[in-house]
Amino acid sequence: MGSKCIAVLTSGGDAPGMNAAFRAVVRSALSFGMKVYGVKRGYNGLLHGDLEEMSMRSVSNIMQHGGTALFTARSPEFNTPEGVQKAAATCREKQIDGVVVIGGDGSFRGARDLCEAGVPCIGIPGTIDNDIACTDYTIGYDTAMNTAMEMIDRIRDTTESHDRCSVVEVMGRHCGDIALNTGIATGAIATLVPEVPFDFQKDIVDRMKAAQATGKKHYIVVVAEGVGHTQELTERIQKETGIESRATVLGHVQRGGSPTLRDRVVASRMGYHAVDLLRNGIGNRVVAMKGEDIVDYDITEALSMPRVFDETLYRISAKLSI
Numbered sequence: 001m002g003s004k005c006i007a008v009l010t011s012g013g014d015a016p017g018m019n020a021a022f023r024a025v026v027r028s029a030l031s032f033g034m035k036v037y038g039v040k041r042g043y044n045g046l047l048h049g050d051l052e053e054m055s056m057r058s059v060s061n062i063m064q065h066g067g068t069a070l071f072t073a074r075s076p077e078f079n080t081p082e083g084v085q086k087a088a089a090t091c092r093e094k095q096i097d098g099v100v101v102i103g104g105d106g107s108f109r110g111a112r113d114l115c116e117a118g119v120p121c122i123g124i125p126g127t128i129d130n131d132i133a134c135t136d137y138t139i140g141y142d143t144a145m146n147t148a149m150e151m152i153d154r155i156r157d158t159t160e161s162h163d164r165c166s167v168v169e170v171m172g173r174h175c176g177d178i179a180l181n182t183g184i185a186t187g188a189i190a191t192l193v194p195e196v197p198f199d200f201q202k203d204i205v206d207r208m209k210a211a212q213a214t215g216k217k218h219y220i221v222v223v224a225e226g227v228g229h230t231q232e233l234t235e236r237i238q239k240e241t242g243i244e245s246r247a248t249v250l251g252h253v254q255r256g257g258s259p260t261l262r263d264r265v266v267a268s269r270m271g272y273h274a275v276d277l278l279r280n281g282i283g284n285r286v287v288a289m290k291g292e293d294i295v296d297y298d299i300t301e302a303l304s305m306p307r308v309f310d311e312t313l314y315r316i317s318a319k320l321s322i
């Protein structure tokens with residue numbers, strides 16, 4: 001039997017497009033005649049009964065905004081067996097027979113635990129990092145990359161005026177996808193990602209010197225957050241090349257702002273898909289993108305998949321950056 005009453009929450013780091021997914025879950029559920037609750041501040045809302053019944057109008061005028069209208073949190077209390085039981089008890093009390101969790105891997109582990117406690121859950125990948133193995137795309141990734149690209153374009157203006165080198169750190173704790181793509185899109189001389197070890201002399205200094213010999217006078221180096229040491233790296237570049245260098249850490253600016261069309265549409269499709277699974281009595285799945293298709297995987301299987309870094313794109317970026 002399919003779910004009749006579901007809840008939706010956003011958990012972990014927010015991402016532009018989460019509101020479109022939330023909206024799609026609420027509107028799809030209501031249109032199928034289901035009851036739907038919006039849960040505040042991730043799993044904390046289930047622990048403390050902070051949830052509200054939604055109407056069609058509850059999700060009006062939110063899709064174009066960044067952040068999450070449901071608020072979000074990382075919940076250490078939920079990550080205990082007692083916490084999971086308490087959240088499951090809230091679901092039983094409200095007769096919630098399906099939960100949609102919009103977030104990253106950590107949030108999916110919580111969803112798996114809640115599934116094991118008897119509440120069918122569906123995960124929707126929402127994180128700017130694109131670091132979830134089972135999906136080619138995560139909600140927020142496109143917006144974050146476009147924001148980073150625009151910021152780096154601005155940095156380039158001043159870098160060029162001063163014949164300098166700018167080292168720009170973009171987000172991505174364990175994943176270099178934002179760095180790799182923004183590096184290509186902004187013509188970086190070097191892009192450093194956590195997935196590929198780098199050689200300071202060969203991959204940065206020699207590359208800059210070779211470009212200098214062809215007349216290049218300003219340089220952008222993009223570094224993924226997971227590589228770290230951005231300030232140190234910048235000082236070393238200045239010392240070894242003699243080119244005046246500046247460091248910029250883009251930080252949380254990449255997590256905000258109005259979501260791009262791609263993020264809004266993918267989030268809407270994923271939100272609908274999640275509700276469609278629950279109404280057909282299918283739980284314990286993660287919604288994912290494979291190419292341009294929306295698919296779903298068993299949640300435990302999804303969590304054990306290895307992440308694949310795009311080595312081909314990385315090689316292309318190295319060829320073009322000269």
Ligand code: F6P
Pocket residue numbers: 013104127128129171172173225255
């Ligand atoms: O997971 C998304 C992300 O933005 C990472 O890129 C970053 O390392 C992390 O979240 C930052 O988390 P917080 O906002 O808790 O500092």
